Amino acid sequence: MAPCWPLGLCLLFLLRSPVSSEEAGSSCHSASRAVKNAGEGGSVYESVSRAEDLRFKYSKKANIERPVQGALQQMAFIPAGVFTMGTDEPAIPQDGEAPSRRVHIRPFYMDRYEVSNAEFEKFVSSSGYITEAERFGDSFVFEGLLSEEVKRTINQAVAAAPWWLPVKGANWKHPQGPDTDIHDRMDHPVLHVSWRDAVEFCAWAGKRLPTEAEWEYSCRGGRENRLFPWGNNLLPNGKHYANIWQGTFPSNDSGEDGYTGTAPKGPSSGTDRVKKGGSYMCHKSYCYRYRCAARSQNTPDSASSNLGFRCAADTTPDDILEEMKGHSEAVLNR
DSSP states (O other): OOOOOOOOSEEEEEEEEETTSSSSSSSSSSSOOOHHHHHOHHHHHHHHOTTTTTOOOOTTTOOOOOOOOOOOOOEEEEEEEEEEEESSSOOOOGGOOOEEEEEEEEHHHHHHHHBBBHHHHHHHHHHHHOOOOHHTEEEEEEESSHHHHHHHTTOOOOOOOEEEEEETOOOOHHHHHHHOOTTTOOOOOOOOHHHHHHHHHHTTTTTOOOOOHHHHHHHHHHHHOOBTBBBBBBGGGOOOOSSOOOOOOSSSSTTTTTTSSSSSOOOOOEEEEEEOOOOOOTTTTTOOSSSOOEEEEEOTTTOOOOOOOOOESSSOOEEEEHHHHHHHHHHHOO
């Protein structure tokens, strides 16, 4: 049976890969700050990957004691392999999902869960880091999450995606605006982090952001042509498996983004960064980006209330490697 790597995929994720700023426009995925500004390896590893209950820990550089009980960050070992990336039948052609191609992946590690508020708070306390949303003084929030009081203070929206509102005081500590906080959700994924913020956190933890190919390879869980992270059925047993949008989005192309039909394809390189994964804003009738092959983009400084990240690593520290070897020998000697 092909391996399945348990990685909770419920948010949009920031990735290391660059992408053209013209390759895809704003959407339900998240708003761009640029849009707003314009308007305004070895046998040991292989045996360990089959061992049960092995927990991969942070490096010594991170050196944090987590305030969340029983929520130690774990890393899953992803073995090397070859998989089919992308699709020949893109649901959103302008996002550059096509064509399908065979991609070789080296072994690596990826966080099992998104970086949490508690973990990010440790990073901030240790380094004094200030996120870009805090520096800018605002961030994008889905209007359905805002209080009426906050809505009354906003007179601007993203033309192509009017449900995204720039909220003053919205940041990782105040995810739905200045009248909210994270005190009762420290184990939730940290939000309102830009690509640059994520890069800084991963570097502090002795890790890095995953590449687009690594993320999609992990999403497919060792299965060829898997459509969603959980399988090929959108509604297993008639039930929603993930926190995706339920209901309907407008069925007509309004052309509010300046294009009717498919937006023109941009150049093959650029300064924007790739995003993968779905969120509570995604729906099959509109963005449909919780598919493994789906992708979108945003500027490196943009953040929003449905965008998080997880880290990856090529190797683990020596102390963790020794633990892995010991566990591997125990498994082999059973």
